[in-house]
Amino acid sequence: MNLVHLLIRCFTFLVFSCSGVLCPQVPVGLSNLTIRLFLDKNLLSSLPANSFADLVLLDELDLSYNQLSLLEADCFRGLAPSLRFLDLSSNRLSVLDPAVLGGLRARTNLTQNPWHCDCNMQGSMARLDLDPSSLAEVVCQSSDLPNLGVVGRPLVLLVEDWDLCLSVRRTTDVVMLVTMFLWFTMVISYLIYYIRQNQAHARRHVAYLKLLQSRQEFLQPQGTLYLPHINL
Template sequence: MSRSLTLVLLLLLFPPSSPRAAALWRRGNRVSSINACQQTEEADGGLTVRCSGLRLTQIPAGLSNHTTRLFLNNNRISSLPAFCFSDLFLLDELDLSHNQLSSLEPGCFSGLAPSLRYLDLSSNRLTTLDPAVLGGLQVQANLSQNPWHCNCSMQISVPQLDVEKSSLEKVVCFSSDLPNLGAVGLPLVSLMQDWDLCRSVRRTTDFLTLTTMFLWFIMLIFYLIYYIRHNEVFARRHLEYLRFLESRDPFRPR
């Protein structure tokens, strides 16, 4: 029985609004996407899988554990869930360029550290590097053409990565917490040689804190002055009222 006929029968058995039917339909689409990929067996027995330009929104299911090279470039993948490549323990090259990746969950590259040597994450929407994501990957990584946000967090994360140093030179600042430093357009590693982003941020934060405290102190002084003057006026009026009552007292001896 063909896969499409099977899916039709499943939809007849389960209403389209059924969660189980929806899950089966998504699974059917994921499995069918691997059939559209081009698979080539290499001389060493490895498998090259090309799923380029298929408008995929997630990693296709059913990838062979003999896959050594996987091309998922030019798709619409926006995130990588944990353990999505855990069965590909022979994977040597992974191309995820020209997608819509904006987040990488910790553990998404779990199991690839022993084999993976080249990782292409260029031309995506990544803004930060998390050591929990790339930690342990000793790879040559293409990290160019991403809107990296250079800040204290990035400065702390970069030294913890095991990727080749030449890969980090492609982390070019698209934005920064300190735009006045002229960081935009500079590689993060070059920026870190001249500036301590964390110290600069702390100085900026300390200055703002002191300014805020000073303004609150000034407001408190003005409030105390107003409170004292208001009470003086109130006390004076009360005293004058008492004198007025005393002057009108018919029983007061004259």
């Protein structure tokens, strides 16, 4: 199927639908009057810069169920003023790049992507202007910090509790907790040792006093014995 036939099949007034026709790339020659563009269920693996630059009236863009793993910087250039809904669900995206999504305020479906949550991802969140509910759908599928309970949690909830750049909790300083625990353990151990040493010393002192008392009683002179005088 050549591009002309594809355009005839897909184009209907201000809505352009190419769902499930196995497009390997974004069709060219789209009308700049297009307000809704459906490219879901195709074979798109990347979006080059300025892929939709001429679609200044585009309100909705559906790119779900493709194979997108690379979104080049400025691939959505020109869409920020008009775009209200962007569907990127069920692709192969793993990073949120402000150079790609920066400036967009659209409600964005980001579910069902293998998001990799790390320090870079955490930093990217603060630089995105997407609808707040969009980021709530970014669920971590992998991380450099697998032992911190990252995998399977929404990124927005994760960064409330953890600083992924420092690998520590925000709400509780783990290092401080460990330090305090060790210090407390050392204090308790010293107190136990001190008490036991005092008890042992007290027992030795009592034993010494008893021994000293017994020795004094033994050495104390007995009373004088007077014998009656007998005249011979």
